[in-house]
Amino acid sequence: MSLFALSFPIIDPVAIEIGPIAIRWYGLAYVAGLLIGYVYAKSLCKKARLWAGNESAIQSIHIEDFLLWAGIGVILGGRLGFVLFYNPAFYFENPIEIFKIWNGGMAFHGGITGVIVAIFLYTRKKQLSFLSFCDVMAATAPFGLFFGRIANFINAELWGRVSDVPWAMVFPGAGAFPRHPSQLYEAALEGIILWLVIRFLTHHKKSFNRPGLTAGIFGIGYALSRIFVEFFREPDQQLGFLLGDFLTMGMLLSLPLFLGGLALIFFSKRETK
Numbered sequence: 192m193s194l195f196a197l198s199f200p201i202i203d204p205v206a207i208e209i210g211p212i213a214i215r216w217y218g219l220a221y222v223a224g225l226l227i228g229y230v231y232a233k234s235l236c237k238k239a240r241l242w243a244g245n246e247s248a249i250q251s252i253h254i255e256d257f258l259l260w261a262g263i264g265v266i267l268g269g270r271l272g273f274v275l276f277y278n279p280a281f282y283f284e285n286p287i288e289i290f291k292i293w294n295g296g297m298a299f300h301g302g303i304t305g306v307i308v309a310i311f312l313y314t315r316k317k318q319l320s321f322l323s324f325c326d327v328m329a330a331t332a333p334f335g336l337f338f339g340r341i342a343n344f345i346n347a348e349l350w351g352r353v354s355d356v357p358w359a360m361v362f363p364g365a366g367a368f369p370r371h372p373s374q375l376y377e378a379a380l381e382g383i384i385l386w387l388v389i390r391f392l393t394h395h396k397k398s399f400n401r402p403g404l405t406a407g408i409f410g411i412g413y414a415l416s417r418i419f420v421e422f423f424r425e426p427d428q429q430l431g432f433l434l435g436d437f438l439t440m441g442m443l444l445s446l447p448l449f450l451g452g453l454a455l456i457f458f459s460k461r462e463t464k
Contacts, residue, residue, distance in 0.1 A: 196369030199360045202345045220342035221265065224335030229258050232331045241393055243400045249319060249327060257313050261328070264309035265302045265335070266292065272301010276440060278429050299336070299417075300444040322402035322459075329409035330389050336413075337382025344374035351376075351423045365425075373424040380416035388412060403459035410452025414445040 207214040232254045236247045273296045274282045274289055282289050310328060314321045343349045350362040351371025359369030389405060389412070392398040398405045421441045426432055430440050 197358055197360045199347065199362055201363070204346055216345045217342045220338040221262075221335070224338040225258065225262055225265070227338075228261075228328075228331035228334045229254060231334065232327050235327055235330060235393065235399075241397060241399050243397060247323075247399075249324060253317060253319065253324075254327075256317075257309070257324075260309040260313050261306055264305035264307075266297075266305075268305015268308070269297035269299065269302030272298030272304065276301065276444065277427055281429070297339075298444075299339075299413075300448065303332075303448070320402055322406065322455075323399065326399055326402060326405035329406040330393055332409060332413075333382045333386035333389065336385070337378050340374045340378035340382065344372065344378070349374055350425055352425050354423075370425065371423040373420055376420045376423060377416070380420065381413055385409065385412045385416060401459040403455040407452040407455030407459060410448045410455065412452075414449035414452065417445045418442050418449075 202216070204215050204217065205213045206216045206219055233251045235241060236249045236251060236254060239247070241247075270289065270292055276298055277296075306328065307325070310324050311321060313319075314324045347363045347365075350360075350365050351373030353359075353366075353368045354371045355369070356371065358372065360372050361367065361369050389398075389409060392408060393405060398408070418441075421439045424439075424441070426439045432439060433443060
């Protein structure tokens with residue numbers, strides 16, 4: 192084990208406190224992801240060259256309308272996913288804790304399920320293409336993932352496994368040994384790199400012209416990134432490893448996303464604009 196480790200930058204989880212009102216970085220991360228994603232989604236829909244020179248059927252007003260739907264889907268789905276997949280026994284015994292989302296505890300796989308349900312309901316109501324709307328949302332999702340993982344790092348949660356790499360850190364509450372800053376790995380892979388890949392596809396390969404392709408690439412990209420990082424991330428204490436010292440809940444939940452991404456790519460070949 193290395194004798195040296197980086198010091199964890201202690202940051203107050205509360206960004207702004209006004210009397211009894213406390214605004215946490217965790218909440219600001221979700222707001223930032225939604226708002227930046229909203230602005231980016233509007234810009235994508237306005238660029239006719241991304242849609243084979245034709246104006247997208249998805250207009251700015253649709254993105255504005257859907258912002259609230261997306262927020263509800265992310266919060267409800269993310270929280271319910273965490274409750275059901277990661278710590279059901281605790282929350283069933285303490286149901287009031289389900290509503291304390293400011294203490295952390297959101298699951299991406301639950302959040303994306305909530306957003307997909309919201310997209311289905313919204314596009315059915317507005318008579319828009321479900322797959323095309325999924326594509327636009329997939330192109331903006333990395334923003335939320337990036338800020339969410341940075342918030343995990345600030346909260347000193349979801350840390351990595353014990354390691355002697357030069358950039359390992361001693362996290363508060365994680366014992367005396369340095370660990371992988373796995374939250375930053377996820378922010379880089381799921382946020383920055385995945386966004387760059389999808390931007391290349393949308394801007395240079397015109398992936399929006401094959402409904403479902405962009406969403407499929409996102410599903411595969413996220414699943415592979417998450418499975419890779421799970422080899423460095425400490426499994427949730429209440430769950431541990433699901434199989435030997437290999438399979439984790441994050442890996443297991445990412446498999447359907449990977450398969451769904453493959454199915455969307457296959458289906459997109461048969462779709463016409």
